[in-house]
Amino acid sequence: MGTEEGRKADSAKSFYPSEEEIERWMSNAFDMAKDALENGEVPVGCLMVYDDQVVGKGRNEVNETKNATRHAEMVALDQLRDWCRRGNLDASSVCERTALYVTVEPCIMCAAALRLLNIPVVVYGCRNERFGGCGSVLDVSSADLPQTGTTFKCVSGHRAEEAVEMLKTFYKQENPNAPKPKTRKE
């Protein structure tokens, strides 16, 4: 029991992606976002990495499900759970050692969901001025919310301008009158 607790605390402390890992997985996430943009979808790329393998890969599926909560992160979290089920692994202990790589800051809802699943690290590209839950609108990632899982670390700003450009392009073609997403450098 005591050793179990110790191991957990230990892994949370040491669990931090290296520069190479960030470079590699974010490049993967950006490819997904580009692909989404080319197919007229919200250009957000998102993947969950556990033990050096992709266990969830999400894209926004709000339109096809008519469920406004089906953001890329929520989709990826469900894929992670499916992956655990197939491999007969305990999803909650996998989550504790999984990093999320996403081109845009998770929204308030997704940030709270990541907490509820005890995801320890989120690496993201640009800020999300409209809905961001890691500081832009609210800081859910680090807030003192004892009933809402655990806080997570954020690594932000990786290829931020590129991520913003993709969003701008998308919103321009989506609705020429829509306000452009604000850009802000980290």
Next chain:
Amino acid sequence: MEPQTKRWKGSVCDSDSWVAYPVLSDEQSQDVELIKAFAAPIVNKKETSRLLRELSTLYPLNGLQHIKRVRAVREKGSPHPLEVLVCLVSDAPDTKVINIDSLLPSDGVRRDGLGEPFVVKVPARPPLTRPQFELASKHWPTSFHEDKQVTVALRGELFSPPQKARMHMYMTSALTAAQAGKELGMEAVGAVVVDPATERIVAVGHDCRGDHPLHHAAMVCIDLVAQSQGGGRYSFDRYPACGFTSPTSDPFQSAPGSEASPQPYICTGYDLYVTREPCVMCAMALVHSRIGRVFYGTASADGAVGTRYKIHSQKDLNHHFEVYKGVLGKQCEDLNGLGHHIKRERVQQSR
């Protein structure tokens, strides 16, 4: 699914046992902030309009348009009938001795008719609610553009007895669902989505997080609403207390491909009744889903529509909704005796 409304017909509806109060924004519910100003008696009433004109040129009260410049003296037997605001203390010239001469430069305002200044406190912001207005007015006369609905809601009188009877019925369905979930080992939380235009229950759900850690009652209901519109992502078939009714009972509307009347779009215009205050995830999911109003029974420790955040009135977000709490509050609180315990513990910790 059979809506559970039938069961409650004819039963004694004790909707007098609770009151639904609005959960207002921070701006609407915060204390009245006061700032210091110099006022002076108008000893000669005939000079009033000249003094007002000259003072507002010399010391315009920028951003304080809600404040009335002159007030009548309330005390009987006062030697002067009126008092005027000269300037904010922060706008006064920096002198050691404050008297009327130091406040008024010789060429700006003729001090005829003015007595010696004294410090008063005036409200820094326009009052948004009647309680704020009443507090502010105790300090200095203030104008108030009243939102009658907010005033009535704060008195707990917004909903008529027939409306309350329906709200009672909807929350009772949520309580029944919560109980069903609890018996399956889930957290005792239930929720119901209602279309207020037709007064029909669209979806009923309960917490299913034994199955999936994100399947809180509100999230379950959001997916059930999606299913009622031909979408959805999950199956809740194995939970008999979770279900939905399709919005189209009208034969003209249900014709395939018919676009005669607007189709329901996510939760636009719908009401959610939920036994306890939604968490951050659920509250933001309701923003994304464009919910119309949320009614909850009892607060929760990390609640995001009143307790820890007010996501329904959060600035910068593109959708806001009304929130009312206290619907069947006692029954909702009794659902989870543990919740009460946690709340008490938190209060103690934070001291």
